[in-house]
Amino acid sequence: MTDKHLSTQFDAELSGISTRVLEMGGLVESQVAQAIEALGTFSGEIASHVLKQEELVNTMEVEIDRDLSTIIARRQPTARDLRLLIAVSKTIANLERVGDEAARIARTVQRLINTGVSSRLRLPMADLSYEAELATASLRKALDAFARLDVDRALEVLKQDDQIDKEFDGLMRKLITYMMEDPRTISSSIDLVFVAKAIERVGDHAKNLAEVIIYVVKGTDVRHNTPDAVENMVR
């Protein structure tokens, strides 16, 4: 068996893993969208569906991680391939956390339904949906950057995070106003505060993904830097 042959096998294994990562990414992205839909329609059914998917996402993470370890142990990859494999492990850890955020939102929906507050709760649904759209769009872009190992797209993701944070701050102000106007809704509004926070964190996870991609392609660890500084580091 030649080195060429080995390397082709390795590439095939890697490409198989890559496909599964993208599948996992698509799944958690849809989980977030569904969790927000469950909130907007107070649908316990959709909320349960999101929670069932969480188990699938968890299983995917554990299985991909196991296969990565097997590949590393068997193939003794080069430094660059190893960087890629470790990056994949970090990527799925982030995707799993996106799934967690979606599950958190779904559990909140269930609680709001169970406590019967859903009817008199003022939902800033337009804002929540918009924040969620920004966050899932960032996630999609990060996954796309992962699929193509595209640093420019990864940089775009880093730049968008600021906008999600601003949206979150605006939502916070709105929720605080609602609570002050009707203190009886404080308890359930706090739940919405955490929903807004969960969405903001989806954006953070997308940002982490983008940083991992830049690390794979450029070999530079760009974490803990502003987007502008990152751009200077990689250009």
Place this chain on the structure above:
Amino acid sequence: MTDKHLSTQFDAELSGISTRVLEMGGLVESQVAQAIEALGTFSGEIASHVLKQEELVNTMEVEIDRDLSTIIARRQPTARDLRLLIAVSKTIANLERVGDEAARIARTVQRLINTGVSSRLRLPMADLSYEAELATASLRKALDAFARLDVDRALEVLKQDDQIDKEFDGLMRKLITYMMEDPRTISSSIDLVFVAKAIERVGDHAKNLAEVIIYVVKGTDVRHNTPDAVENMVR
């Protein structure tokens, strides 16, 4: 150079990294304690100190990660050693996130001081301190389990997480009561909600550490299981 010699060098490198991980762990543990102290005394000085330390923690993470990659690339470690090296990488990622939570609390303290609300804010300080003590004790135990690769201690950490979550729920109820009694404090009380959440997450990170340690020693991925199920899996 014999294999024995190589292996001894590898052990020495690993032990050096291990020492730095424990140092990083001690640092973030003290950051959390200081952030809570800054809140209790409304000390902008201590809050700034916590934020300065965050940079140090970030640098430690990046440097240890870089050294791990170098070791893996140079030593072609066995499957078991590789598992350990990947575990160290996951450990420092968790520790860095603990540092983030401490920084988040410190920034909240700065905001509370700057908006001048500190004087009329009702702080459930005893509860916040207690929650923080539970969380940092879990973190300390997890680091201890890491130092000794001690599965029993790691299991204890998993079991304690429930108590931290209960403490968080109690704090939430108390904060909601405060807000209802004086709606003018809603905005600043929401800040305290996030402080309580940040502490709860420190407990989550300790739990993640414990799961990583079990994975290294037993080779079993125990994430996404209840503490009782984990105990059955490893015994």
